[in-house]
Amino acid sequence: MVLSSVLGFPRIGANREVKKAVEAYWAGKISADDLTKAAADVKKASWTGLKEAKVDLIPSGEFSLYDHVLDHSAAFNAIPKRYLGHNLSPLDIYFAMGRGRQAEGVDVPACEMKKWFDSNYHFVVPELSESTDFKLNFNKPVEEFNEAKALGIATRPVVLGPITYLWLAKAAKEASPDFSPISLLPKLLPLYKQLLTELKAAGAEWVQVDEPVLVLDAGLQLESQFNTAYAELSPVAPKILLTTYFGRLDANANFAAKLPVAGLHIDLDRAPTQLESTIAAVKSTSLVLSLGLVSGRNIWKTDLSAAIKSGQIAVDALGGDRVIAATSSSLLHTPVTLASEKKLTPEQKDWFSFALEKASEVHIIAAILSGSQDSAVSQALEANRTSIAKRREFEHTSNDAVRKRVAAITPEMLERKSPFAVRQEVQKKKLNLPKFPTTTIGSFPQTKEIRAARAKLNKGEITEEEYETFIKKEIEHVVAFQEKIGLDLLVHGEPERNDMVQYFGEQFDGFVFTQNGWVQSYGSRYVRPPIIVYDVSRPHPITVKWSSYAQSVSKKPMKGMLTGPVTILNWSFPRADVSRELQSKQLALALRDEVVDLEKAGIQAIQVDEPAIREGLPLRRVDWDHYLTWAVDSFRLATSGVTDATQTHSHFCYSDFDDIFPSIQRLDADVISIEASKSDMKLLKTFQHYGYANQIGPGVYDIHSPRVPGGEEIQDRLGAMLQFLPDSLLFVNPDCGLKTRGWKETEASLVNLVNAAKWARQQYA
Numbered sequence: 032m033v034l035s036s037v038l039g040f041p042r043i044g045a046n047r048e049v050k051k052a053v054e055a056y057w058a059g060k061i062s063a064d065d066l067t068k069a070a071a072d073v074k075k076a077s078w079t080g081l082k083e084a085k086v087d088l089i090p091s092g093e094f095s096l097y098d099h100v101l102d103h104s105a106a107f108n109a110i111p112k113r114y115l116g117h118n119l120s121p122l123d124i125y126f127a128m129g130r131g132r133q134a135e136g137v138d139v140p141a142c143e144m145k146k147w148f149d150s151n152y153h154f155v156v157p158e159l160s161e162s163t164d165f166k167l168n169f170n171k172p173v174e175e176f177n178e179a180k181a182l183g184i185a186t187r188p189v190v191l192g193p194i195t196y197l198w199l200a201k202a203a204k205e206a207s208p209d210f211s212p213i214s215l216l217p218k219l220l221p222l223y224k225q226l227l228t229e230l231k232a233a234g235a236e237w238v239q240v241d242e243p244v245l246v247l248d249a250g251l252q253l254e255s256q257f258n259t260a261y262a263e264l265s266p267v268a269p270k271i272l273l274t275t276y277f278g279r280l281d282a283n284a285n286f287a288a289k290l291p292v293a294g295l296h297i298d299l300d301r302a303p304t305q306l307e308s309t310i311a312a313v314k315s316t317s318l319v320l321s322l323g324l325v326s327g328r329n330i331w332k333t334d335l336s337a338a339i340k341s342g343q344i345a346v347d348a349l350g351g352d353r354v355i356a357a358t359s360s361s362l363l364h365t366p367v368t369l370a371s372e373k374k375l376t377p378e379q380k381d382w383f384s385f386a387l388e389k390a391s392e393v394h395i396i397a398a399i400l401s402g403s404q405d406s407a408v409s410q411a412l413e414a415n416r417t418s419i420a421k422r423r424e425f426e427h428t429s430n431d432a433v434r435k436r437v438a439a440i441t442p443e444m445l446e447r448k449s450p451f452a453v454r455q456e457v458q459k460k461k462l463n464l465p466k467f468p469t470t471t472i473g474s475f476p477q478t479k480e481i482r483a484a485r486a487k488l489n490k491g492e493i494t495e496e497e498y499e500t501f502i503k504k505e506i507e508h509v510v511a512f513q514e515k516i517g518l519d520l521l522v523h524g525e526p527e528r529n530d531m532v533q534y535f536g537e538q539f540d541g542f543v544f545t546q547n548g549w550v551q552s553y554g555s556r557y558v559r560p561p562i563i564v565y566d567v568s569r570p571h572p573i574t575v576k577w578s579s580y581a582q583s584v585s586k587k588p589m590k591g592m593l594t595g596p597v598t599i600l601n602w603s604f605p606r607a608d609v610s611r612e613l614q615s616k617q618l619a620l621a622l623r624d625e626v627v628d629l630e631k632a633g634i635q636a637i638q639v640d641e642p643a644i645r646e647g648l649p650l651r652r653v654d655w656d657h658y659l660t661w662a663v664d665s666f667r668l669a670t671s672g673v674t675d676a677t678q679t680h681s682h683f684c685y686s687d688f689d690d691i692f693p694s695i696q697r698l699d700a701d702v703i704s705i706e707a708s709k710s711d712m713k714l715l716k717t718f719q720h721y722g723y724a725n726q727i728g729p730g731v732y733d734i735h736s737p738r739v740p741g742g743e744e745i746q747d748r749l750g751a752m753l754q755f756l757p758d759s760l761l762f763v764n765p766d767c768g769l770k771t772r773g774w775k776e777t778e779a780s781l782v783n784l785v786n787a788a789k790w791a792r793q794q795y796a
């Protein structure tokens with residue numbers, strides 16, 4: 032019999048209960064016990080939901096109050112020293128690692144966060160060194176396994192595998208220079224042994240061990256690391272299902288299929304081509320093959336007939352008892368349920384499947400593959416056929432004007448009229464900026480009042496006109512503030528935007544929005560990604576009125592502010608019926624029109640933000656070129672419609688450029704701003720090494736913290752930067768937008784920034 036399985040479920044609650052509970056706990060409004068209770072309710076709802084959806088293998092242990100990688104660090108006692116000795120409870124140490132802590136004399140910053148593979152989920156990076164004192168503080172998978180068991184629900188516990196855990200880790204500051212986290216494998220394995228032994232004793236039949244590192248180019252040692260680890264773990268563990276997701280096993284399938292485990296899971300949503308090769312690799316073994324047929328990363332209804340067809344290939348080759356029908360990855364990346372969407376049209380609603388609906392899908396696939404005669408199952412399959420047929424019909428329609436425009440993109444459209452050196456001279460005269468021009472990244476504090484006004488507009492409590500008047504006042508205030516403190520290149524402050532992606536999605540044609548489609552981004556921060564459902568176009572100018580209004584109240588140059596095509600794409604749920612490249616080009620053309628309109632309206636500098644361009648980088652290096660080509664081309668398409676005199680800017684809030692430097696260069700923005708405050712000056716050496724020749728503003732302070740940088744501190748940074756960058760290229764700016772900051776620290780910080788730039792003008796006159 033083919034069993035159905037779900038690799039992980041959203042852990043935020045159907046109505047964001049977990050966010051509400053953890054934030055209430057942080058605010059001291061509820062106790063740790065209340066928090067545990069709220070978490071238990073959410074887990075119970077997930078397990079019950081999955082059981083009702085008739086999923087055979089239900090996950091446990093993957094719930095998290097903040098982040099599942101952090102859960103492992105806390106369990107393994109991989110706790111950096113700075114969090115100890117403050118008399119904090121284990122729970123508070125855990126949260127301090129996740130988000131920092133500034134209270135009652137304790138002042139510790141958070142651990143670093145990084146993007147989870149190619150997703151927009153952030154995990155807390157483990158910090159390890161030779162002196163990390165591994166021990167098993169608690170066994171979360173056992174606890175949750177028992178918790179579910181007490182509710183009468185048998186589950187398959189989930190753990191992050193040892194190799195992937197160590198691979199995600201970084202060397203702590205105190206580690207020796209040649210330390211590499213993977214060297215701790217021999218020290219870590221005993222903990223996994225203990226954890227898995229206890230799981231087996233608790234009665235778990237299976238355990239899901241996630242090793243997504245297997246889909247990366249993670250080096251030659253991988254095979255021996257896996258052999259060592261699993262030879263030790265298998266004898267003591269429940270049956271191990273080794274799970275990979277987000278990509279292809281490629282050559283790693285050769286050794287993965289020979290590991291002493293009971294099953295292997297592959298992602299057929301991201302990498303459908305690995306079905307046949309993996310079947311061939313496992314055929315002569317006794318491994319169970321778990322097929323990731325239902326996407327854990329997107330929200331489109333699965334074409335069940337197609338999934339069943341793929342599943343049947345595996346069943347024919349291996350027999351039904353060796354096949355599991357599963358989600359491709361954890362459903363963490365999808366919203367909980369469609370049931371709470373009241374505003375989608377019935378037609379739209381019929382296109383989607385969120386986590387709970389996906390659970391039913393794996394059940395139907397498994398049931399059909401097992402030869403089920405159940406009429407409910409055949410009806411569900413029939414209904415799915417009808418839905419998919421309707422969706423395909425819709426997909427066959429297109430906005431021909433948009434398609435034609437994409438087809439007619441010429442190489443010239445990707446080129447500015449003149450090279451940077453020529454543009455720089457023209458822009459110097461036109462914008463008349465001083466040396467070391469000061470600017471900001473776009474947004475100013477999104478105050479309570481701004482959010483209240485937007486909420487009132489949405490509820491119909493104020494008119495569109497009243498809202499516009501309010502926003503204009505905000506803009507006036509932000510502009511006057513910037514003039515007062517002496518910034519050079521101004522911004523309007525983005526008060527009209529709820530979110531840098533959602534705002535544009537709402538103005539473009541081709542997007543659909545959910546009311547409750549929240550997905551965890553990190554900790555208690557959830558996002559509601561827009562869904563691209565159709566060819567994208569711009570029915571009318573979007574930001575022109577705000578930027579022109581801002582320009583009309585100042586004599587200083589105003590910088591227009593847009594979100595780039597690749598970032599809009601990466602932070603939305605994309606269509607599955609056309610390529611990401613096509614969607615990106617459509618977005619680029621829509622933005623190109625906006626850029627040209629801004630120029631026509633007299634805006635002399637235009638910033639097109641691409642903070643997500645790097646996270647979209649494919650997991651396998653062989654796929655990089657293709658992505659980077661269309662991603663960079665999209666940016667160039669969006670920004671190259673202007674004359675030499677218009678200064679284009681772009682912004683990235685990371686600094687991990689080593690891998691993609693040539694692509695950053697190829698964007699050919701006149702000015703880029705990057706995050707640099709946290710990552711010392713190593714990055715600037717990269718810029719020097721590659722001979723970056725356009726203008727650049729490495730962030731001079733970190734906006735993610737309320738801390739005000741001192742004037743001298745900023746001067747020092749500028750001095751250090753000027754050792755690597757010619758003074759004619761340097762801009763002075765913070766490292767990201769200020770929307771999450773308060774006005775008080777914003778003012779103090781920017782005053783120091785302006786003064787530091789004045790100092791630099793004297794020093795380097």
Ligand code: MET
Nearest residue numbers: 472473474640642768769
């Ligand atoms: C995440 S990058 C943010 C850029 C945007 N212009 C802002 O200032 O908020």
Ligand SMILES: [Zn+2]
Nearest residue numbers: 642684767768
């Ligand atoms: Zn940013």
